Amino acid sequence: MPKTIQKRGNTSTTTVVEGIINNTDNGDSIEQVKRKVVYKLYRWDEIPEWQKDNEHIISGYVRETNSFKGCLHSLFYVHNESGNVYSHLLPGVFFFFTMVLNKYGITIYSTTSIVDYLMIDLFFFGAFCCLILSSLFHCFKSHSLKVATLGNKLDYLGIVILIVTSMISIMYFGFFDNPLFFYFFSSLTFLFGGACATVSLKDHFRSREWRPYRAGLFVAFGLSAILPILAGTFYYGIEETFIRIQLKWIILEGFFYIFGAFLYGVRFPEKYVPGSFDIWGHSHQIFHILVVVAAFCHLRGLLSSYEIVHSRL
Template structure:
């Protein structure tokens, strides 16, 4: 039998590293960490710049201090920024993906719902087409503008005009189907409010293309024009419908609850954007994720999804028999599916 002594136990015990070895390990870790930081700084310096490094035409929100793309004077280089993270990434992808999602949703509604409802008319297709066209154009123009906004002053100005024009398309395209289903039994009122909306929408489309429209002095007029379009085209017809049918019936005729939610989301997003919250509370903390502009973009998606769901309620009400409170199982399932798909796109883009 082999004897096992205390000295033997010491020889087999785990060896503690010496002070020099610990120092060497710590130094190696620090070197690696510092090297990684240096590489990160070089990459960041190469691809993005700080607020102070921007030319005046790119400076807009001084609470966002980093993550800016330098001016490129090249469409190829501007579109190449889709391949890395910067402070416009969420703005770009949220609306580009949203444009694709709403385009696909429009195609899905047309190919699946219309054949199942013999009472569906060309007017229904046109009403929904107004919404989907407005949403796709708005989101597509927005995503494109944010992609090329670092090209040059001339391109940025023109892109910004298209961004505003997209807002006009979205508002106008959303109002028309809402009026159609809300005042379905009053074609003369539909014609009246649609004409008003078309005239105001055309006026807004012309005004937003004016150079002076982008200036700070026109900030109150910008807000006033969009508010007037929404007020005359949406709020007044809805109130008129409530006066005729009552609030409860308008919830079924036009999905009023969801239209109100849409309005709340738009107002909330615009308010946060105007107040530049939350980045104003901690400049530099929301440069890449969570800025007010990004939140606004996501709320626009949620508001458009809410409006679409409300329109499907109005469609279902009128094509399952006026006054019917029973929803078709197929349509209800599809509505829920579309709503969840669009909201999923929204949630996956949240920082």
């Protein structure tokens, strides 16, 4: 296994990775030799302005590489984005394979249809897109400003995809006997999702003057999830709505999303002890972990809602 040694100076951290490589001598023999590959991690005051985002994280930066190969190499040593990459990469891979092998992880009823599989897979697809686009952004954001900007746009797009697929999948089973409600609220979700995707991808809407409107649109998108709950409560009653969409899991999901976003917004805990959470435990990593926990809460509620529908049928 490679060995990682960290050397700390006054201004930067150098990570030395010792590995084993094969070397061919004169074409007739192969001997193993050790080679030291040095990856230098930089401090806040050593990176370009465009890379600066959180002044409370002092060190551990991968400086602008202008190389996709260099960004990929960063997967194999520890820096301050490693937690952000792997906390979404590994669950993203899990959701992908669960989507492919869903017949082995979902209870099958005599009434189970291909549409049921598609709706559950819709959520798996949304979670996969969100987590993979996020991990790719954090892996390649050190390439250049242009690549980081594109990656940030795709990161937001992944969030929109996850929200849309989460809401539609749970509404399908919650309104299984009321297609009018399902199609109406699904159309509303697509409308909000399309608007949020547009303001996330178009440079014109990403300017400073559009920031409050962009934030307001995302807030409205999130609050729109309350509308089908209110409609269900009016039509079915509180207790029945609670059962149909497994509201306890949806509320827990929302709590983890909001709490994670709050910690990220206030930069807790690194704001209060700058430099202590440079590599592990800073707010963005906590936010990533809570997003994954929230996704699993939704999955638990979605599968329970599916089972309730078919046990009644």
